[in-house]
Amino acid sequence: MAFNLTILGANSAIPIGNRFPTSQIVEFNQHKFMVDCGEGTQLQIRKNKIKLQGLKAIFISHLHGDHYFGIFGLLGTMNLLGRTVPLQIFSPPGLKEIIDLQMKVGNSGYEFDLNFIELNHGQSELIYEDDIVEVSTIPLKHRIPTNGFLFREKPGKRKINKFHIEEYKIPVSQINGIKEGNDFVADNGKIIPNAQITTDPPKAWSYAYCSDTKYSENIIPVIKNVDVLYHEATFLKTELKRAKNTGHSTTAQAAKIAKMAEVGELIVGHYSARYKDLTSHLEETKEIFENSHLAIEGKRFEYP
Numbered sequence: 001m002a003f004n005l006t007i008l009g010a011n012s013a014i015p016i017g018n019r020f021p022t023s024q025i026v027e028f029n030q031h032k033f034m035v036d037c038g039e040g041t042q043l044q045i046r047k048n049k050i051k052l053q054g055l056k057a058i059f060i061s062h063l064h065g066d067h068y069f070g071i072f073g074l075l076g077t078m079n080l081l082g083r084t085v086p087l088q089i090f091s092p093p094g095l096k097e098i099i100d101l102q103m104k105v106g107n108s109g110y111e112f113d114l115n116f117i118e119l120n121h122g123q124s125e126l127i128y129e130d131d132i133v134e135v136s137t138i139p140l141k142h143r144i145p146t147n148g149f150l151f152r153e154k155p156g157k158r159k160i161n162k163f164h165i166e167e168y169k170i171p172v173s174q175i176n177g178i179k180e181g182n183d184f185v186a187d188n189g190k191i192i193p194n195a196q197i198t199t200d201p202p203k204a205w206s207y208a209y210c211s212d213t214k215y216s217e218n219i220i221p222v223i224k225n226v227d228v229l230y231h232e233a234t235f236l237k238t239e240l241k242r243a244k245n246t247g248h249s250t251t252a253q254a255a256k257i258a259k260m261a262e263v264g265e266l267i268v269g270h271y272s273a274r275y276k277d278l279t280s281h282l283e284e285t286k287e288i289f290e291n292s293h294l295a296i297e298g299k300r301f302e303y304p
Contacts, residue, residue, distance in 0.1 A: 003028055003153060003205035003303040005228070008044035010269035010295035012234050012248075013066045015040060018297055021066035022270055024230070025050055026207060028133045028153050034058045035149060035209050041070035042077050048298055052078050053085070057128060059135070060091035061211035062146035068095065072102055079110045086113040090127055090135075092145050093118045121145040124222050138222050140213035143247040148210040150222060156201035164197040205303055208263070212270065214244060215253040220261045227303070229258050230295065233268035236275070237284055251281050255288035269295030 004027040009020030021038025025045075032054045034041075045052060055078075060068050068091070078087070089095065096116040103109055119127060121139055128135035131154070138148030157179035164170070170184055178184055184192040208223040210231040223229060234248035243250045249257075251268060258266040266289050271278060278294055285292040293301070 002202075003207060003228075005207065005230075005267075005301040005303075006048060006050065007269070007295045007297055007299045007301075008041055008048070009036075009038045010271060010297060011038075011066075012270050012272050013064075014273040016273045016276075019271065019273075020044055020297055021069070022211070023070060024209070024295075026151060026209075028151065028205070030054070031056055031130065031132045033135075033151075036061055036067045036211065037070040037074055038066045039069040042074045044297065045074075048300075052081060053083055055087065056130075057088040057090065059149050059209075060089065060095060061140075061148060061209075062142060062144055063092055063094055063098075064144065064212065067211065071095075072099070075099070075110060075114070076108075079112065083110075083112045086115055088115045088117060088128070090117045090119055092121065092147070119147055121147060124150070136222075138208060138210060138219055140210060140219065141216045141247065142212045142214065146212055148208065148213070148219070150226070151207040151209075153204040153206065155204045158194070158198040158201055160198050164192075168192055168197065170197075210257075212247060213249060214247050215249050215257070217257070217260065220257065223257075223261045223263065225262050225264075227264040228267065228301070229261065229263040229265070230267045230269065231257055232270035233281060233285065234270050234272050236280055239272075251284035252288060255285045255292060258289040258292070264291070266292040267295050267301070268292065 006025040008023040011019040020040040022036045023038050023041040024035045026033045124136050126136050134152045136150045138150050140146040140148050160178055181194055183194050206226040208226045208229045231254040232249050233251045233254040235243045235250045237250045237252040254268050268285055282294050
């Protein structure tokens with residue numbers, strides 16, 4: 001099992017240079033999801049050679065343009081490339097109406113179904129599940145209803161040693177149960193403990209994506225002990241007042257949340273266009289939470 005994260009965009013409202021508005025590709029064992037879809041997302045997808053047709057779902061945190069303006073071109077490209085598989089889109093209420101109007105005015109449509117799931121706001125809820133991963137919302141505090149997303153990979157089955165299958169003459173009918181944690185009971189009644197004939201499954205990863213938000217300790221119980229946390233850090237710590245007034249966080253606040261939640265790793269992003277050099281973002285974050293990284297366009301974080 002593996003978890004990979006590709007940064008497509010990590011800037012806030014105004015794109016500058018090679019910095020694009022927010023978008024990410026989250027992959028669990030080749031199950032591919034998009035989180036937010038800012039302007040220029042499809043250009044970044046093609047630049048980073050990401051295959052669109054395998055995309056299972058899109059999660060939109062809120063309806064500020066820098067988090068969803070790229071979805072119109074993205075859907076059109078997917079249609080031109082021949083997608084026929086339905087696509088799930090999770091978002092606050094309103095996005096379906098916007099896309100329907102765009103199609104109506106443009107006299108256009110798609111050859112694949114769009115399944116819209118409108119999200120609630122205020123408490124964490126399970127919104128998606130397949131055989132690999134579960135996704136829940138993370139209620140955030142911004143100027144409009146905003147959710148983050150918590151991805152939890154489901155634990156895999158234990159690995160059974162082929163040598164032990166032959167040694168204890170384990171029938172095929174019992175192998176699946178042993179992989180799920182059962183002991184093996186031989187024909188003579190002897191019990192072979194599961195730990196003696198199996199090994200632990202690969203690590204199941206967890207990832208919390210916290211989009212635009214004021215500093216809020218309310219999210220800590222939801223993201224507690226996650227392996228990787230992405231948290232916006234729009235401003236440096238000197239701009240604390242501006243962060244509060246605009247519904248955003250500073251580097252120090254993001255790092256403090258990571259430390260209090262005891263996460264494994266912190267990635268910060270959603271940088272204000274005022275910052276041409278991001279060195280201070282990383283330095284300020286590391287002062288509080290050492291295992292911190294910058295979200296940079298094209299960067300791929302891999303967790304085998």
